[in-house]
Amino acid sequence: MQEEEQEFNQNVFFEFEEKYNLFSNESKGIFYWDLIRFELFYHLLWNHKSNVKNEQAVISKKQIFKEIKSFITFLFSKKVDFLFFTASRNKISNSKAFDQNLADILNAVPRRSYYAFESFERSKEKWFYENTLFNPISIFRRIAKIFYKKNEDYSELISLIKKEFSNSSFTNEDINRVIVDFKIDFFYYSIIFKIKKPKAIFITQNGIQKGLFQAGKKRNIPIIEMQHGIIDSAHLAYSYSRLIDYKQNQIYLPTYFFSFSDFWMKGLNFPIQKNISIGNSYFFNSQDNSQDLKEIENNATGLLVASSDVFGENLKNLAIDFASINKDIPVYFKLHPNQFFEKQYYIDQFKNFKNISVYSNESSVYELLEISKAILVIQSTALYEAYHLKKNAFIYKKQTYQRHEHVFDLPNINLINNAGEISEAFDKEFIEDENTENLFFKNFDSHKFNQFVNSLS
Template sequence: MASSPSPRSEAEVTAVLEEFERRHRVFGLTIGGISLWRILRFEISFTMQNLGLSRPMASKREILASMFSAVRQLFVAPRGIQYLGATMSSALRTFDGRGWRDIYFDPIIDGIGGGGKMLYVDAPGFEQHARGAVRQPVFNDTSVVALSAVLGRIFGVRGHDDVFQTLSRTIVNDLGLPEFTAERIRRKYSVLIWRSWLYRIVLRRLRPGCVMIPNSGQFALFLAARALGIPFVEMQHGIFSENHPDSLPAEALEFDQGAMLLPDFLTVYGSWWGDLLKDSALGRLGRIREVGASWIESARALRQRQFSTDPDRPVVTLTSQGTGVEQLADLVAAFLKLYPGPLQFNIRLHPGYEIGTSHYESRFSGDDRVKLWPGNSRPDTFEMIAMSDLHLSVSSACHYEALGIGTPTGVLALPGHELVLDLVRRNDAALVDNPAALAMMVKNRAWPTVSNRVSDQYFRRDHIENIRALLAECGDMGKIN
């Protein structure tokens, strides 16, 4: 039996894709003013990285319930929202005395009046969170996502066979991805068209002054907003560097810019990210804004207010990413044998890719120093990092979030860690080569300290005021439109 291809880093795949784009000029293959390559680029990159990740889907019951309630929600939803945050159920990760809170938009709505949320169910395990949310969405757009997927398959776009076939043939022959058939590309485009049409119905009803999304790739919502003259803001999610497949290179600007589906603004966490993206398409257009993140500011305050190290019992929090689980578990097991002393070792599972604790349960159930935390459990990930002596992961956005909070972070040298080696080269994170090195680090408490300067470059302060200034820019755009 042939072995599966080895995983490749995001940077390795990006280099291949940019050469492919220069050679075949695939950004120029458009239908209806939309670049087909643009809407495929993330999926192509994800496939080529071969990470072995599979995101569990929401339950059919949740999807059906959202579809039945959609019409009622449209009738009762308020009109003329100043700004609309298009979020997801897995963002309901922090809990206060009133219930679950969305990490992206609830703090903004608390600080800046006139906003509302639209939510779709993106992962199982958050149904109770959604029911117990402090602030309910004005519309659940799971129905839009589900219905458009059906309509796009039944009523696909006709014609343009030559364009679909040309792109498919180029991808198959040059990148070696036979699964990207002309029919698959046509189906993806058809779903996009139906989804943007449904979103236009929703946005016409809500009439927001601005749409904000906490991730990339929401092309249907972008097309709907653009058709109605509504400013569109894409917000950084996770590690968004010049190598992210949705961060288009400046060369894409040689083609029809409207076909590239570029947001009006991209918000990033801090100056480090802005510098990384300055030569990207959005950087060249001057559309990047540094705004920080509310969940980091809350966790910073918690650490400053409550954290005090216990010299006899260090707290280490490892954030798992759903990939390389066996190797990660082997490293942790070897470390625990080498470090017999008192310890609280938290393993926090990924909220989207890891359901339950089965990967680690059998390995560590006999060691009372280890505690497994599902991704949807309390306390939230950022609280745990804030109340830890040391954070560990392989190549997670949590490395940067730990630094923003002020918690030292260590990079475990397992496959994929190359993505965050810049942190090690800058001496902002420690590289952990093997279990013995980790045991020595914990024994000697030899992790680096995090200065305010380091923290601020990854996550700018005064998030709410930065968002307020961004919304003012959106307001000026809306007047022009």
């Protein structure tokens, strides 16, 4: 009898890492497995290709010159206690772009004690924080790669990957690309940290920034990463096998991790110095920051669909099915930042449905939840945001929906197979449960933060 093929997941991947002792792989002083594992895992899991070509924004020579000039000016400016690496994906009420994950920390430190490197919003006029400059790392990479012509040979590793995962199309070029980016990033951030000598570095990751982590480690500067989304055993940036004894420099991680609440790190093996449940006032106070609750309840008639690149097609089809049988219910299709470039594609897909609207960053998840009665996801941090706002949640049983299994048994969580099942349960009242009150997001603990900063002195 033929053995049934095992479903690919993080446990299968961990077994692969354990079997071949991959964290010991070294090339010219770099333990490179930790650099490529995240990208390889999601390559094997998804191998996703968009329906739309992501045209890279053309940056004018004038803009490049301005960003390099700002960077050089920064290098020769006065030293500061803190460096912040922000990813300002949300708009605040005055249309300024802000980082909801670092906002509490930026508000807690004196405004002249930091510089912020922005990695998402390029327009200076839209920056919410003072002392901000756009991080020109992408420009630096382009220039530096002129000098990185030689590719190393990782064919033995490629053969191992292919042997265990026959569907892999991961190449020697992919491995070289990741490692070269790491080397360039490490060199770039080492220059910054050597000159500026900050007391601490705070970061919202925008991508995987292990070169930055290693540069801070080499100069004994603590790096604190802020939680910005789902953290669980299937997120390979934050999840490692318990059966491996990780040696010095085999993994590249922040020194500390600031989480939304205690909920997120339970049962997770993330081998950093310390996790600190610091909270987040943006998420915690979402109801207080919105309209009168009575008005919200009256306006909350829609269905919010929280999309992302790999779930977009399945959610698109389900949204169309739901909109077809519920023409009086507005559907708000919210794109993830990794699919903003696909906005016109989805607008075209929904053109025959007047009750479906597509959003990129014109409105935040919370602004759309204010006018929504429920949320639909496959896998999204927005599910927890909705639950915190006392909205019913529908989880579509497709792809990696089981990453939400830790909430399957909670009231107000509905696992569904089709649009009809959403319609049947759409008007259900939210069931209050004191055990889940503020489970996912606690308020920012300024006292704990001040204690932490004082401990750095």
